[in-house]
Amino acid sequence: ETGVTQSPTHLIKTRGQQVTLRCSSQSGHNTVSWYQQALGQGPQFIFQYYREEENGRGNFPPRFSGLQFPNYSSELNVNALELDDSALYLCASSWTGGLYGYTFGSGTRLTVV
Amino acid sequence: SQELEQSPQSLIVQEGKNLTINCTSSKTLYGLYWYKQKYGEGLIFLMMLQKGGEEKSHEKITAKLDEKKQQSSLHITASQPSHAGIYLCGAVLLYNAGNMLTFGGGTRLMVKP
Numbered sequence A: 001e002t003g004v005t006q007s008p009t010h011l012i013k014t015r016g017q018q019v020t021l022r023c024s025s026q027s028g029h030n031t032v033s034w035y036q037q038a039l040g041q042g043p044q045f046i047f048q049y050y051r052e053e054e055n056g057r058g059n060f061p062p063r064f065s066g067l068q069f070p071n072y073s074s075e076l077n078v079n080a081l082e083l084d085d086s087a088l089y090l091c092a093s094s095w096t097g098g099l100y101g102y103t104f105g106s107g108t109r110l111t112v113v
Numbered sequence B: 001s002q003e004l005e006q007s008p009q010s011l012i013v014q015e016g017k018n019l020t021i022n023c024t025s026s027k028t029l030y031g032l033y034w035y036k037q038k039y040g041e042g043l044i045f046l047m048m049l050q051k052g053g054e055e056k057s058h059e060k061i062t063a064k065l066d067e068k069k070q071q072s073s074l075h076i077t078a079s080q081p082s083h084a085g086i087y088l089c090g091a092v093l094l095y096n097a098g099n100m101l102t103f104g105g106g107t108r109l110m111v112k113p
Helices: none
Strands: A006-008 A012-013 A021-026 A031-037 A044-050 A053-059 A064-068 A074-079 A087-094 A102-104 A108-112 B005-006 B010-014 B019-025 B033-037 B043-051 B056-057 B061-065 B071-076 B085-092 B107-112
Touching: A006 A087, A021 A087, A021 A108, A031 A074, A044 A064, A053 B056, A064 B071, A102 B043, B005 B085, B010 B019, B010 B071, B019 B085, B019 B107, B033 B061, B033 B071, B043 B061, B071 B085
Parallel strands: A012 A108, B010 B107
Antiparallel strands: A006 A021, A021 A074, A031 A044, A031 A087, A044 A053, A064 A074, A087 A102, A087 A108, B005 B019, B019 B071, B033 B043, B033 B085, B056 B061, B061 B071, B085 B107
């Protein structure tokens, strides 16, 4: 049973650019959630995808968008990057929206300069 | 103030000592998760609690969810250097909203050999 895999592990982008982060969910999981963790803080919920539809969103602007594919993998897209977007982005997969727990990936460290 | 407060924010203990980390919510907890994170890495699942009064143990770590379901504690017995890291509590704060985890700010634990 494979866990949650995220790519890339590290990324440096320039302010104003766009970025795509990828996540492969754990085998058997149909739900993917994305979190942003700024340095020294707890993770903040961005959004969740279930059966390729967004079914929950935190307090993040529309320039944060996502996709879920038929194989339940997911992408997080961020447009018009700002310096404050620098953070660790975590992907978590689960079964039926998290009723039986969430498995987190190792994250993508995004630095915006 | 945050919906989920962790205390203490940081902790330094001597190896072999016991310690407790608390997670207090301003709302009813419909699911409470404890995770451990090494600096800059992903979250490692420790335990999930759902019922008031529930208590779970794994090796030297015990977690409890109080009867009123608004507080949880994580207790480590005979701490070891391998216990060092950031402990995060994550909670489902809305009934039937398993699609969003709210996290506390984390407790940074250092164990001195």
